[in-house]
Amino acid sequence: MLFLTGKSLTAWISQLTMDRTVIAPVKGANDLVFFQPVTGSEAIFIKSQNAALSPKDWFFPRSEAIMSFVTKNGKTQIIPAVMEKDAVIFGIRPCDARAISLLDKPFLAEPADALYQERRNRTTLVGIACVTVCQECFCTSMGSGPADPKSLDILLTPADGGFAVQVVTDKGKRLLEKAITQDKELVLPNPPEVKTVPSSGVTEAMRKAFNNIYWDRVADRCIHCNICSFVCPCCYCFDVRDYKEKDKIQRVRSWESCESALFTRAAGGHNPRPSKGARMRQRFAHKLLYFPDIFGDLKCTGCGRCVKNCPVNIDIREIISDVQKLARE
């Protein structure tokens, strides 16, 4: 099996940072771990379980100028956004990589989102298998697992003195050319046990439970704060607005949430989703009903961030179980 010692990993990362943007988990303010560009391996912190936010931010930034307009001497020029260098995301977990493969479906569907597509084509994903699990994880119920290589280019598994290396794609193979690897006899431990949720058949159950009063009752305690959408690795709603500065206009796209009352309010004041219950159901229906109807997969990776962060404990695992029960009634 291919093996990278800790030392050769450090050397590899330093080399990668010379001509690429390397994004890796870094411990930031208040001890939270975020994916950030690094200039070497020193700041990288891979011991944490899930980072506070997934690296979705790299492909679908919280805010970005999707294009600019400059007017000079009466002439208007449109300047598209450009990506400077190729990139590597190091230390992404299998669930977050799965989220990116889910984001591919809407963003790369014809006509593809050009910015997303360019970042996707020019970014290599180097994942690290989970050897421990968080108590809120349920990745195996959502089409992935703690050591799932599927959505990655390279999977590293922590082993004595370094990492076992599994090359998944040609892109990964090319990236690894610069690393000093060795062959080693290794027996990898079994991936850790992950708690499950009854996700099988939940799409049909959602259809049956769609008009149940259940949604209003759960929404009672929802404070429509948007945390769930903002920490979700596969939520992708956005708002677009123009920023004007002197002769330059920037068209800015920023994350938005279906939980926000203004998200669907139309000119004239009509809101097709006027209540908290309607908005909360929308979020779960998008994940468990509409997205699978259109693209075939549940739009959830079981990372557990919404479960952990919801201030009022609206727990998607409980919702899935409840919906299954309601559908049987």
Place this chain on the structure above:
Amino acid sequence: MSQPIRDKARELLQTKKVECVIGWERATDGVTARPLFVYDIKDVDRLIFDQTCVHNLSRYLRDRKDKTTAIVAKPCDARGINMLLNEQQLDRQKLFIIGVVCQGVNERCWGQADARQQERCQWCRQHVPPVYDFLVGEKPASEPSAPSYPDIAEFEKKSPEERRAFWEEQYQACIRCNACRHSCPGCYCQECFAENLDPTWVGIRIAPAESQIWNLVRAFHLSGRCVDCGACEQACPVNIPLMLLNRKLQKDGIDFFGFEPGLSAETAPPFATFKKDEKLEGGE
């Protein structure tokens, strides 16, 4: 303390005095708490109260303005009720307050049974709700002493440059999810300045300048109104110490106006009143 709350809730629902009781129940991690709306007597035994009940439930009352509701209220929830009553957001006649004596609540840490007590609770002197219809728990013999702000005094020792650097790092983490706003009983504007289009006070960009404006204006809009419940800070997914800002404004409210929000429904906050002859000493 849970049993008397359940008994009272059962009685209120049985006699149809209220349609709904808002309290807390155990969350799905088995250790923290979550808000619970009880409409049916069969659910009253789910109600609990302990140091994990961190939310400010008064935040929900405006959603039920026209309906009869009972609410389990810690002192800071009750202060939220007073603030909302003073601002004419609630109908006292439709409200039944089950007050609970509180010795402080913990940090909301998902799945952690050993979460420590919130820092603000260590300085809190208000252990009995300032308004209630029925009280659960032993009333302490002495009246509450004046509030103290040693945390703020400590922070004020830093130089302006140090404070700026500190907050810049904090705002950098802000993802503008607005959870601070939605967890707060005092943030209820129909159209928040952050979403106002004409004029646009702050754009939609999730970037340091916008985050800074958002966080500062949010805090300022609660000056003289913040009831020190910590709901915003407990909700923040990136752990911004929002109470440090809020408590600074609380302290200024006491120092300049001798006013503590939410202690009574009768007294309006200083920025909601204007007297022709009023003048602030030592400032413009």
